[in-house]
Amino acid sequence: MFCIITQPPEARDIKLWPAQPLTFMKSLQDYSDELKKFAHSIATIIGKILNIEPQLMGDNYAVQALRMNYYPPCPSIPEKVLGFSPHSDGSFFTILTEVNSVKGLQIRRHGAWIPVNPQPKSLLVNVGDFLEIMTNGKYKSIEHRVTINSHMERLSISAFNNPKIDGVVSPVLGSNEKTLYKTVGVADYLKHNLSNKLDGKRALDYAKVS
Numbered sequence: 001m002f003c004i005i006t007q008p009p010e011a012r013d014i015k016l017w018p019a020q021p022l023t024f025m026k027s028l029q030d031y032s033d034e035l036k037k038f039a040h041s042i043a044t045i046i047g048k049i050l051n052i053e054p055q056l057m058g059d060n061y062a063v064q065a066l067r068m069n070y071y072p073p074c075p076s077i078p079e080k081v082l083g084f085s086p087h088s089d090g091s092f093f094t095i096l097t098e099v100n101s102v103k104g105l106q107i108r109r110h111g112a113w114i115p116v117n118p119q120p121k122s123l124l125v126n127v128g129d130f131l132e133i134m135t136n137g138k139y140k141s142i143e144h145r146v147t148i149n150s151h152m153e154r155l156s157i158s159a160f161n162n163p164k165i166d167g168v169v170s171p172v173l174g175s176n177e178k179t180l181y182k183t184v185g186v187a188d189y190l191k192h193n194l195s196n197k198l199d200g201k202r203a204l205d206y207a208k209v210s
């Protein structure tokens, strides 16, 4: 697994980017720029549906980090191994590319694990914890995990669209709406999310009004 910050451009630490193959940097920059436009379209639509100001939405996906995931096959006991334990993403939303269309991703719905069949040439959008907080629970972050294939490797790229690290995320409330989530510092929430072992949506309890 390999993770780098790709947006905004001034946040890139190019010396951490692989220099080989020679086309890598340019391809990644182009890909990242296209994802940024796509993220903007998604956020604009959500903002319109929920009547949230575009500026407020924009602040919440200003940072993009790309994680490349490689899951090798496990010929002996694939049913006993997970590529990724159950978790929800500590993002605003995540855009996933299932690079070689090998199955593995599952989402949890009503207590059951539902396989997500990869659709070639399509992107998958997962709601993350910050979007759940901002919408006061109207959008729910998606609990997911990745299983391992017995004979095929799986490759995916997760694009985490996140608020700026020094910002805060607050629930945007309609009139007479009960506040279900606290205002959280982005750095504090991410620290909390990353310092605990992956355990479904447990990390989000940190942001809930008790």
Ligand SMILES: O=C(O)CCC(=O)C(=O)O
Pocket (backbone or CB within 6 Å): 067, 069, 084, 089, 096, 104, 105, 144, 146, 155, 156, 158
């Ligand atoms: O490989 C996948 O399908 C999912 C990866 C994932 O959940 C993540 O990067 O947070």
Ligand SMILES: [Fe+2]
Pocket (backbone or CB within 6 Å): 087, 088, 089, 144
């Ligand atoms: Fe994830």
